[in-house]
Amino acid sequence: MTALAAPARRAWAPLFLCSLLVVTWALIESFGDVFYTRTAVRMFILLLVVLGLQIFSGNSGVLSFGHVAFMAAGAYASALLTIPTEIKSFTFLTMPHFLKFWVFPAQRGWLGGTLAGAGFALVFAVITAPPIVRLAGVPAGIATLAILVVVQVFIVQTSAITRGTSTMIGVPPTTSFLQVLVWALIFLFAAFAFQQSRFGLRLRASRENERAARSVGVRVPIERAIAWILSGFVVGVAGALYGHYFVTFSPYDFYFNTNGFDIILLPIAMLVVGGMTSVTGAVVGCYFVMIVYTAIDRLEVNGLAGAKAPSGTTNLVLALVLLMTLVLRPKGITGGKEIPWPSDWRLPRRLRPTAGAEAAPNE
Amino acid sequence: MTYWIQTILDSIAYGSLFALMALGLSLLFGVMGLMNFAYGELIMAGAYTMFYTRGSGWLGMILMTIVVVTILSLLMELVAFRPLRKASPVVLLISSFAVSYALEALGWMTVGKGPQKGVQPYPWLTTQFDTGGILISRLEIATWIVTVVLLVGMTLLLKRTALGIQLRASTEDFRMAQLTGVRANWVISAAFGITGLLASAVAVLYVLRTGAVDPSIGQGPLLVAFVGGVIGGLGSLPAAALGGFVLGVVINLLGARLPILLKSHTVMFAFLVVIAILVFLPGGLVSLRAGRLVAWWRRRRPTTFEGASA
Numbered sequence: 001m002t003a004l005a006a007p008a009r010r011a012w013a014p015l016f017l018c019s020l021l022v023v024t025w026a027l028i029e030s031f032g033d034v035f036y037t038r039t040a041v042r043m044f045i046l047l048l049v050v051l052g053l054q055i056f057s058g059n060s061g062v063l064s065f066g067h068v069a070f071m072a073a074g075a076y077a078s079a080l081l082t083i084p085t086e087i088k089s090f091t092f093l094t095m096p097h098f099l100k101f102w103v104f105p106a107q108r109g110w111l112g113g114t115l116a117g118a119g120f121a122l123v124f125a126v127i128t129a130p131p132i133v134r135l136a137g138v139p140a141g142i143a144t145l146a147i148l149v150v151v152q153v154f155i156v157q158t159s160a161i162t163r164g165t166s167t168m169i170g171v172p173p174t175t176s177f178l179q180v181l182v183w184a185l186i187f188l189f190a191a192f193a194f195q196q197s198r199f200g201l202r203l204r205a206s207r208e209n210e211r212a213a214r215s216v217g218v219r220v221p222i223e224r225a226i227a228w229i230l231s232g233f234v235v236g237v238a239g240a241l242y243g244h245y246f247v248t249f250s251p252y253d254f255y256f257n258t259n260g261f262d263i264i265l266l267p268i269a270m271l272v273v274g275g276m277t278s279v280t281g282a283v284v285g286c287y288f289v290m291i292v293y294t295a296i297d298r299l300e301v302n303g304l305a306g307a308k309a310p311s312g313t314t315n316l317v318l319a320l321v322l323l324m325t326l327v328l329r330p331k332g333i334t335g336g337k338e339i340p341w342p343s344d345w346r347l348p349r350r351l352r353p354t355a356g357a358e359a360a361p362n363e
Numbered sequence: 364m365t366y367w368i369q370t371i372l373d374s375i376a377y378g379s380l381f382a383l384m385a386l387g388l389s390l391l392f393g394v395m396g397l398m399n400f401a402y403g404e405l406i407m408a409g410a411y412t413m414f415y416t417r418g419s420g421w422l423g424m425i426l427m428t429i430v431v432v433t434i435l436s437l438l439m440e441l442v443a444f445r446p447l448r449k450a451s452p453v454v455l456l457i458s459s460f461a462v463s464y465a466l467e468a469l470g471w472m473t474v475g476k477g478p479q480k481g482v483q484p485y486p487w488l489t490t491q492f493d494t495g496g497i498l499i500s501r502l503e504i505a506t507w508i509v510t511v512v513l514l515v516g517m518t519l520l521l522k523r524t525a526l527g528i529q530l531r532a533s534t535e536d537f538r539m540a541q542l543t544g545v546r547a548n549w550v551i552s553a554a555f556g557i558t559g560l561l562a563s564a565v566a567v568l569y570v571l572r573t574g575a576v577d578p579s580i581g582q583g584p585l586l587v588a589f590v591g592g593v594i595g596g597l598g599s600l601p602a603a604a605l606g607g608f609v610l611g612v613v614i615n616l617l618g619a620r621l622p623i624l625l626k627s628h629t630v631m632f633a634f635l636v637v638i639a640i641l642v643f644l645p646g647g648l649v650s651l652r653a654g655r656l657v658a659w660w661r662r663r664r665p666t667t668f669e670g671a672s673a
Binding site for chain 2: 061063065131134135137138139141142143146147149150153154157256262265268269272310311312313314315316318319320322323326327330
């Protein structure tokens, strides 16, 4: 009994979260209309970003504002390799020859495109890893933000390759809801596996006490680099999926936007609100923030009882939720713990984990 | 030649603005480890205060702006940062991010709606008059004077007053300062108050310069001041101010002279430099220079002595 209980306990949290995702998918697929499907796909793509962020920030304790840069890398690389050749030949008139001769003929399928995009994001992560992994705390936050700005300026200014501020044309709409779900499930397990792996354990040790971890032989920069690169891949997949679902995207889709859908703050808010240090926190935070966000967004668009909330309300509420979480519940809704085994639910009821357990099945 | 002198004088006025901003950023960073992203929204608030009080004469407008921005800065501390006093700098960073978003969203919701707003420039302030072939406006002169006055005032405040000594002590080592009887709340509130004051000055000078007002107005200047501050060294007040000043001057000079292609990528290189500085010189460029000089000086003196005795 106990021999069987240990693996079952270990598999419990990922299986629970997976079934939550699958149930959400099934409900939306069978009952939802276009709006719900779009929102759910957007949420699942954001979930991928949050999972990527959790793999790096949650385990290392180093906050990153720059992961959306990987999303942009994935989206653009995947788009370039999947847009039909005829369209490319008139939308990228000024592309330099050394790219032209292999980018133009390339027409990958959905899987090839996604993997190519994510692979490009991974390469980008490998390049950016050396400076980032040497930093922690506020400098790391600033440096990751700097990466985001660099990528944004590059995309906007290098119009020969990226079409600059114009939107992409001819990206094949190959992303389906099921596809996003499968990727989410894969990376959910990957996040759990990474957390339990020796790399994850070492990284979490360095999060709790960097000096102590160093003193027992943890090479903190290397462990951070592994997480950074893995998370870059995950977020790259999210970017590629985003590109092939929303089809017409521009650089501003991957940058600050205080007057509309803001993709920088949302994943960070989701992770912090849910509880950075656990994968359960990432999922719960994603659901919670997305539900609140969508509700307020509906208020803005449709209004309630004739009164419309002014545009900008969503971001105001989002920022306030984030602030309140930081003040009232710094470790997030889940308290940074994974969802406990069912028989443990009642014991620490007055303490923390119940919130996570109850918030999750609500949806 | 006169064109160059003119451009340089204008660049100095432009750079002064960022020196003031970087000073404000550096003060908060030093005292409580806070990298305040919401600083740009203080300027936004100042800009809109100017827009709504533009009818009440320039003096009334400026006074109102100072009052509103300073109060907002103090409020910001009270609501968003005081409850997080014990939290880590990273949490403060997220919190300032959230505050920045909240204020900007608030700006879009209320004052940002409708047609483009702007503060009509005062002709007597912006008209350029001829001094020996060089065109200067009163606004530029005002910018230099305000910057110099504020910098001198800040220096006197920091060096000569009890508050200044407490502030500097807190910048060095916050916990130690508290142990010696510095009241944390008072010092931090004071730092936010001073920041607000600086921000209001920047807002007034910036808006009089550009005219247009919108909820994102603070982001551009914040970015420059922030990059300049990091390059100069956020940990030290004069270094950050110098960094902001130099970057402002350089940007204005480049903007006047650089071909479009290079100009468009300047921001990218600026941020690459930021990353490099953070990794290799966490104290900023100025700290390197000073440290090198001091080390060189120390190394130099004993050797000359030994050389003399031998």
